[in-house]
Amino acid sequence: MSNNATEDIVINRAESTKIDAVNFDNLVFGEIFTDHMLICDYKQGVWEKPIIQPYAPFLIDPSAKVFHYGQAIFEGMKAYKDDNEDVWLFRPEENYNRFNKSAKRLAMPEVPESVFMDGMKKLLEIEKEWVKKGIGNSLYIRPFMIATGPGVIAAPAKFYRFMIILSPAKAYYSGEVKVIIAEHFSRAANGGIGAAKAAGNYSAQFYPTKLANEMGFQQIIWTDDATHSKLEEAGTMNVFFRINDTLYTAPTSERILDGVTRKSLIDLAKRENINVEVRPVLVEEVIAAAENGTLQEVFGAGTAAVVNPIVGFSYKEKYYELPKLDNPIALDLKKKLTAIQHKVAKDTFGWTVKI
Amino acid sequence: MSNNATEDIVINRAESTKIDAVNFDNLVFGEIFTDHMLICDYKQGVWEKPIIQPYAPFLIDPSAKVFHYGQAIFEGMKAYKDDNEDVWLFRPEENYNRFNKSAKRLAMPEVPESVFMDGMKKLLEIEKEWVKKGIGNSLYIRPFMIATGPGVIAAPAKFYRFMIILSPAKAYYSGEVKVIIAEHFSRAANGGIGAAKAAGNYSAQFYPTKLANEMGFQQIIWTDDATHSKLEEAGTMNVFFRINDTLYTAPTSERILDGVTRKSLIDLAKRENINVEVRPVLVEEVIAAAENGTLQEVFGAGTAAVVNPIVGFSYKEKYYELPKLDNPIALDLKKKLTAIQHKVAKDTFGWTVKI
Numbered sequence: 001m002s003n004n005a006t007e008d009i010v011i012n013r014a015e016s017t018k019i020d021a022v023n024f025d026n027l028v029f030g031e032i033f034t035d036h037m038l039i040c041d042y043k044q045g046v047w048e049k050p051i052i053q054p055y056a057p058f059l060i061d062p063s064a065k066v067f068h069y070g071q072a073i074f075e076g077m078k079a080y081k082d083d084n085e086d087v088w089l090f091r092p093e094e095n096y097n098r099f100n101k102s103a104k105r106l107a108m109p110e111v112p113e114s115v116f117m118d119g120m121k122k123l124l125e126i127e128k129e130w131v132k133k134g135i136g137n138s139l140y141i142r143p144f145m146i147a148t149g150p151g152v153i154a155a156p157a158k159f160y161r162f163m164i165i166l167s168p169a170k171a172y173y174s175g176e177v178k179v180i181i182a183e184h185f186s187r188a189a190n191g192g193i194g195a196a197k198a199a200g201n202y203s204a205q206f207y208p209t210k211l212a213n214e215m216g217f218q219q220i221i222w223t224d225d226a227t228h229s230k231l232e233e234a235g236t237m238n239v240f241f242r243i244n245d246t247l248y249t250a251p252t253s254e255r256i257l258d259g260v261t262r263k264s265l266i267d268l269a270k271r272e273n274i275n276v277e278v279r280p281v282l283v284e285e286v287i288a289a290a291e292n293g294t295l296q297e298v299f300g301a302g303t304a305a306v307v308n309p310i311v312g313f314s315y316k317e318k319y320y321e322l323p324k325l326d327n328p329i330a331l332d333l334k335k336k337l338t339a340i341q342h343k344v345a346k347d348t349f350g351w352t353v354k355i
Numbered sequence: 356m357s358n359n360a361t362e363d364i365v366i367n368r369a370e371s372t373k374i375d376a377v378n379f380d381n382l383v384f385g386e387i388f389t390d391h392m393l394i395c396d397y398k399q400g401v402w403e404k405p406i407i408q409p410y411a412p413f414l415i416d417p418s419a420k421v422f423h424y425g426q427a428i429f430e431g432m433k434a435y436k437d438d439n440e441d442v443w444l445f446r447p448e449e450n451y452n453r454f455n456k457s458a459k460r461l462a463m464p465e466v467p468e469s470v471f472m473d474g475m476k477k478l479l480e481i482e483k484e485w486v487k488k489g490i491g492n493s494l495y496i497r498p499f500m501i502a503t504g505p506g507v508i509a510a511p512a513k514f515y516r517f518m519i520i521l522s523p524a525k526a527y528y529s530g531e532v533k534v535i536i537a538e539h540f541s542r543a544a545n546g547g548i549g550a551a552k553a554a555g556n557y558s559a560q561f562y563p564t565k566l567a568n569e570m571g572f573q574q575i576i577w578t579d580d581a582t583h584s585k586l587e588e589a590g591t592m593n594v595f596f597r598i599n600d601t602l603y604t605a606p607t608s609e610r611i612l613d614g615v616t617r618k619s620l621i622d623l624a625k626r627e628n629i630n631v632e633v634r635p636v637l638v639e640e641v642i643a644a645a646e647n648g649t650l651q652e653v654f655g656a657g658t659a660a661v662v663n664p665i666v667g668f669s670y671k672e673k674y675y676e677l678p679k680l681d682n683p684i685a686l687d688l689k690k691k692l693t694a695i696q697h698k699v700a701k702d703t704f705g706w707t708v709k710i
Contacts, residue, residue: 030418030507037417057414062392062520063385067501070425070554071561076507107561142507146422152385152431152497152522154591156561165417167507182546189544189580191537193559199425200555204548206426206462206511225544226581236509 008114009038009122014054017129024132027170029304030140034127034166038119041148042109042160050119052126055165063150065157071147072199073102076236076303078138078169079124079355081131082343087124087355089141090341092117094260099143102196107156108145115162116143123164124355130168135342140169140304169304177300177308179219179234180212181283181315186225187232187255194255205235217314219300223283224255231281237300237308238262242329243289244296246275261301265333267349272336274329283315290320298322299330307334363469364393364477369409372484379487382525384659385495389482389521393474396503397464397515405474407481410520418505420512426502427554428457431591431658433493433524434479434710436486437698442479442710445696447472449615454498457551462511463500471498475519479710485523490697495524495659524659532655532663534574534589535567536638536670541580542587542610549610560590572669574655578638579610586636592655592663593617597684598644599651601630616656620688622704627691629684638670645675653677654685662689 014035022032033055040050066072075095080088096117100110120141124131131139143164149157185208187201188194194201205220212220221239224230232250233239238259241248247269252258269276289295300308309330312321339345343352369390377387388410395405421427430450435443451472455465475496479486486494498519504512540563542556543549549556560575567575576594579585587605588594593614596603602624607613624631644650655663664685667676694700698707 028508031505033418055417057416059412059414061412062410062518063388063497063522066422066554067427067499068429068497068554068557069561070427070556070558072422072425072558074423105562106558107565140507142418142423144422150386152495152520153383154557154560156565163417165507167418184546186544186546189541189547189559191539191541191580191583192544192547193555198555198558199421199423200548200553200558201425202423202509203425203427203461203553203555204544205509206424207460208546210462210511225546 008049009119010049010051011122011126012051012053013126019129022168024137024168027168029169030167032167034130034139034168036123036126038123038164040111040115040119040162042162044158047109047112047115050115052119052123060148061150063152065147065149065151068152069147069154070198070200071106071108071157072144073099073106073108074142074144074197074199075099077141077143078303078341079131079141080138080342081133083133086343087128087131088341088343089353089355091260091264091351092120092353095143098197098258102198103145105193105196106198108147108160111145111162120164121355123166127166130166132168135338135344136170138169140167142167176311177219178217179221179310179313180215180217181221181231181313182208182223183228183316185220187222189225189255191254195252195257197257209235215314221313229283231283231286232256234300237302237305240265240297240299240301240330241281241286241295242297243285244294246277247329248277248279248281250281251278259302261303261306261337264337264351265301265307268333268336269329271348272332287315287320296323296325297328297330306338307331363404364474365404365406366477366481367406367408368481374484377523379492379523382523384524385522387522389485389494389523391478391481393478393519395466395470395474395517397517399513402464402467402470405470407474407478415503416505418507420502420504420506423507424502424509425553425555426461426463426512427499428454428461428463429497429499429552429554430454432496432498433658433696434486434496435493435697436488438488441698442483442486443696443698444708444710446615446619446706447475447708450498453552453613457553458500460548460551461553463502464515466500466517470517476710478519478521482521485521487523490693490699491525493524495522497522531666532574533572534576534665534668535570535572536576536586536668537563537578538583538671540575542577544580545609547609550607550612552612564590570669576668584638586638586641587611589655592657592660595620595652595654595656595685596636596641596650597652598640599649601632602684603632603634603636605636606633614657616658616661616692619692619706620656620662623688623691624684626703642670642675650675651678651680652683652685661693662686
């Protein structure tokens with residue numbers, strides 16, 4: 001990464017800011033965006049100069065391939081502000097690397113580090129006021145890339161647009177989260193794009209999730225599509241299961257997203273001398289553990305939600321309530337991770353990066 | 356369908372036409388669009404009045420869910436002109452019904468028939484000059500719907516846009532088509548969205564197809580993701596295998612698109628007293644047939660390509676060349692189907708619909 005790369009970013013500042021109209025104590029996730037966005041276009045093999053400009057709708061051709069063939073990928077990240085007014089990112093290189101892995105899997109061009117990382121840092125400098133102090137507060141960062149190239153032939157586009165938009169955030173989920181273990185629907189295929197953060201993966205989940213919502217469940221824990229016997233991931237989160245005092249989570253695969261929060265929690269748990277086993281987690285062993293009382297916790301892990309405790313789950317029309325623990329590992333890990341992210345606890349891992 | 360519904364379509368005509376600049380003898384599929392497009396917006400539960408207006412880029416929010424969560428579906432259809440200057444559609448109700456099935460699977464609103472069908476007919480009336488006479492000529496119709504609703508929370512949008520764009524077409528593929536049988540990559544999961552004409556399904560295919568292209572093959576025949584033992588469909592086509600004098604094609608399923616050309620060819624073949632078996636087609640039986648000389652033909656079937664003969668295929672790094680027949684069933688069926696579509700042969704099935 002060139003330190004001089006930000007000189008190559010064109011900046012068109014907004015004439016005024018919307019920030020005074022925002023109630024930061026009462027934010028719905030992902031609805032409000034900051035004053036500026038970053039745009040960088042890719043035209044026939046070359047990335048143009050990134051532009052930071054006022055957040056606004058943009059023009060796109062009706063035949064743009066993103067609309068027809070789903071070439072669209074994204075990342076989810078957060079910026080945090082410490083008590084010294086410094087702004088921090090959490091393991092941004094993980095998101096950058098995963099973004100380009102997703103790009104490759106969808107036959108899209110890789111985004112240079114000078115565009116993704118320096119562009120993000122410059123944008124965050126400009127929007128510094130939008131990052132609020134305090135545990136739970138963050139500025140959600142959404143880098144994404146879409147195929148803007150025109151034409152309705154089913155083939156990769158020749159033109160792409162990389163963008164970064166920012167949205168101030170509080171906690172992602174509220175209330176008790178109950179989930180259904182998938183018995184029929186699936187999120188990803190073997191040899192498919194489940195490991196990519198591809199827009200198409202999410203569109204597959206909405207209808208089954210809507211059915212789950214109608215039954216009183218907030219999310220689905222997806223299982224492998226071939227046998228529905230292995231527990232894989234939830235809507236926007238990886239999943240951990242605590243049986244006795246061991247945490248189990250599925251290994252990442254072609255079907256499962258390599259979550260940054262997931263891998264951070266594994267490292268954090270190991271540091272806390274919590275036993276963590278990364279191996280396929282079978283539905284039947286979790287059901288057996290629920291029935292014999294050894295299943296202690298189930299929780300999701302993701303950038304938006306950080307850690308999301310699950311209070312109960314349904315499988316084959318039977319509901320399993322999880323015990324209400326005084327000191328759940330989920331909340332302890334969440335507290336420790338958010339403390340690192342907010343620079344309240346010492347970052348022994350070197351995960352945090354100052355803007 | 357109300358016959359008066361077209362009164363409810365707002366029409367803003369283009370000031371001039373681009374048609375005189377188009378070389379209709381030398382068209383690349385899906386690159387040129389006609390003078391007008393249809394737009395119909397869905398806002399919080401209500402479809403607004405459709406508008407036909409000049410084809411042009413449109414404004415969309417950077418946080419529109421189509422970019423982030425892949426809520427995007429489409430159809431592919433064609434209009435044909437007969438010698439009396441009348442314009443015809445081929446089984447349009449099949450596309451309309453499938454479109455709304457796709458909508459449901461992606462948690463998108465169903466599009467009313469008055470918008471989809473009457474809107475399409477009105478648009479085709481206006482663009483009648485773009486439909487050229489003669490076998491092989493057609494006006495490709497691309498109805499599609501995208502989630503325009505803003506917000507980066509992973510949930511279905513509240514706002515959608517339905518559009519129809521039109522592109523004059525000649526044959527979709529040219530040259531000899533060689534394919535690879537998929538051994539690792541997959542197109543669709545059990546319980547996934549493979550049966551929907553969803554943008555996300557195509558994005559999964561581009562990278563493996565690019566690898567195939569680099570090896571000298573134009574397309575991939577996808578296999579079931581769990582075992583890779585069953586032959587399913589190709590990039591944008593269903594697939595037929597002729598062993599001795601019987602045609603075999605996979606049944607439609609959650610993983611396989613219910614193609615209109617596929618089902619039309621089945622009916623047509625049956626009328627011609629060709630034996631057709633719709634049942635899972637195993638890779639091993641096709642390989643065995645290729646080896647013992649009974650595999651006569653392999654061909655794809657889809658709206659864009661109509662019928663696409665395959666000259667050879669690769670499996671486990673071995674290339675199998677298909678025999679060069681004097682009277683292949685593929686070309687006979689293609690000739691008979693296009694004759695019905697172009698109103699040259701009698702449409703005993705009642706498939707063609709006059710605009």
